[in-house]
Structure formats: C-alpha cells, structure tokens
Amino acid sequence: MNDLSWQNESLGARIRVALWLRDEIGEGGTFSKARIREAIKGTEQVDRRMRDLRPAGWVIQTYRDKPSLQPDQLYLERIGLPIWEAEHRAAGLRQISAKTRRFVYERDGHMCRRCGVAAGEEYADDPGAHARLTLGHVNPHRSGSGAHAEDLITECARCNETVKHLTGVQMTKEQVWDRLKELPVRGKRDLLAWMKVDHRPLSATEKAWGMYRQLPAAVREELEIDLEKLMRS
Template sequence: MPDGGLDWRDEGLGTRVRVALWLRDEVGEGKTFKKQALRVAVPGSEQVDRRMRDLRPAGWVIKTYRDKPSLKADELYLEKIGVPIWEKERRATGLRQISSRTRRIVYEGDGHMCRRCGVAAGEEYPGEPGSRARLTLGHVNPHKSGSGSSPADLITECARCNETVRHLTGPQMTQEQVWDRIKELPVRHKRELLLWMAADARTQTDTERAWGMYRQLPAELREGIKQDLDELLES
C-alpha cells in the first residue's frame, strides 16, 4: 500500500494525518459526517477541528452548512479527498504558518470581504440561492515561488475564488470580453471603476465596510445588531 498501511488509530501519527486517514477510511468522498464523530475518533476537539481545516489548502474540499444548506449545523460533507498528506514527502502540503494576529489584520483591512469578487462572509453568491461564501486567505501573487505570509503578502478571498486562482493556468476571459462588460456600465460606474484601476484596489464605502464586519459575526449576534439598528432608526 502507498501509505504503508497507516491507521488513523495510531496515536503516534500527527493529528492532521490521523484526521485525513479517518476521513478517507471511515467517511469517503461524497459522504456526510458529524463533527462529534471525528472528535470521538481523534480526541482533542480544538486541535482536531483546526487540523481538519488545515486539510483544505491541500486540496481537500470539506463543506459546512454555510456552503451546503442541506447540512445540519453539526454536519460536514467530504466532497473531495485532496493531497494524500499521510505520505511522508507530502505531509507539509498546504501548511502555512499564519498567526491569528496576521489573519485579523488582513481580514479587517479588507473589510471582511473577498478582494476578488467582493462577497462578504456567509453571503449568498449572486444568482445562486443557498450557496454561501466562506472567507480564507490567499496570496497576492498566488503563483509566485516562495511568496511570504506577512499581511502585505496576503489578501482576503472567498473559498471559491481561492480555489480558482490557485489552479488558474490562463485568463478566464479575453480582453474583448472584459471590455464589452465595462462598456455596458453606466457612466458613474465607469468613473468609479477607473478610480479602482488607478489605485489598483477596490475601495469600499463605510456602509460596505460595516456590512463586511457584520457578515463575519455568528447568526445570533447578527440578529441582535439587526434588531438594535431597527430600534435605533425607529426612535
């Protein structure tokens, strides 16, 4: 066997490897599983949750109820098994040492919105009811060898844009297609777009920044803010 017969029950293996093996052997692609089942199999809930998230940069597609509305809050869906990180030469695949402070700086600097498409955390993608965005970090130059992990090297991306950019081998649209789309914009929007081009950045209004911050809160806290704002405007 290519993995040397490794078993997820082997406590001598790293938690990330054990999680990957458990998902491969006990769940399988296209199957749903519960967080609690994984936590029981590989004890240490905080670490096991983090190690499971660490599989995503290695090409593993694990969806939550935010990505797949048919799931319950405690369920996850293993859509795709990525790089076999149980193989010794691949164990570091996808790992990046990004501190929580750096993540906070990047997310706050980008207004908790994807810098590539503008979607906010948990917001539905336009024209796709039920398909919601999950934010992650991507590199400003995704194909640059040795790209660093400082705030200047990173941008906020939704998982969809992050996946697209990492595997992009050529332009998605031609110059003519982009220009045709731009020509259709109202004059006011054309001027706004030109300002973004000049700054090489999409500037956000105060309302957009507040929206991005609001969207990254848990649902129960968002509801509280919504009620507070409604009462403030009624007073």
C-alpha cells in the same frame, strides 16, 4: 496496508495527495481533478493540498500552462521533495499566524477582495451557495510567497480556488470588456481608479456590513431590530 500509502486515511491530506500522484500518476502523467477528488475525498481540501505541493518543488501544470490539456486536466511534470518523509514534512508550507490572519481580515473589511462578497453572504449568481472567507496570496503563482500581511488578501473560497486555476474556467477578456462597456460613466470612472491602485476602497457602510456578517445569526437579528428602532426614533 502500507503506512505510506495514499489510501492510509490517518495520513494528512497533503501527504496522501503527494503519494497518490507518485504512485498512480507519475512524472509525465495526466489526470483529472475529478479523479483525484474521487480517490481522496474532500474536494476543497484536496485542491488546497495539491497547491501546497508547488512550493516544495512539485510542478503541476494546467491547460493554461500546457495548451494540449483539457480545462479539467492537470499534468504532473515533476515530482518534488518527498514530503511524506519526516525531514521534508513541512517543505513549502507557509504558516500564517493568528495575529496576521486577524489583521488581514480586518484590513479587508471581512470581505473578499476579488468579488466583494462578505462572509456567509449568498452569491448573486449561485443562489443557495454562501461565501466562506479564507486568505489568499497576492501573487498566487509565485512559489514560496510569504505569509506576511502585505503578501495576503482576503478571498472567498470560490475566488481562492478559481484564481489558482484548479477549479472553474476563467472569464475571457472579451466577456469582462462587454460588462465594463455597459457600466455608466461614474461606474467606469470608479473602476478605472480601482484598477490603477489594484484595490477597491470600501465605504463605511461596506465595512460595517463586513463586520456585521461576522456575527452569529442571533446577534445579527438583534442588531437588525436595534437599527430599525434607531431609524424610527
């Protein structure tokens, strides 16, 4: 097998994705997310590595960019830097330091800034699926966006993928508006305040919940018992 083949599993996922797009699709080609996921196993990783090509000059459009595409289709408009070559291997990658990562998680209360779910918490609309936190960019479509704390927000993996238009279909304005109209007056007032600052302030209880969800299950059980005792005293 050619060492620089997308089928070479010893290569990194980002390089394999780039080689697959080069060899199997080519500029001007259309492909589905299901097809690339089938070729290179590991759905979440493949989506992430495909996004990582964009800052290196690769132009991959979705149906939001190109109306003729179906929701599950992508269009390879331009092949960017050959990141399989040693001199371009790190092109477009943004390294986030452990210190910055820890600061952002703590700043955001260990909760997804987009949907509010905490680490390991079950999604209300998807029973059995539990949230995993990651870091996303405030401006996810801006090529080369930074790796500084002010450029980053805490997101669950589901929101992280949806925001970047690589998985799922976004809700429409009308669907969201119908939900907003159902809120009580206090809810509308709070939501408007969050919209104006583009931030949902966390209460002390919510912050404590986010911290609690970071702990191992055994420790969480101990804290639950301790809190019950405290409430009875």
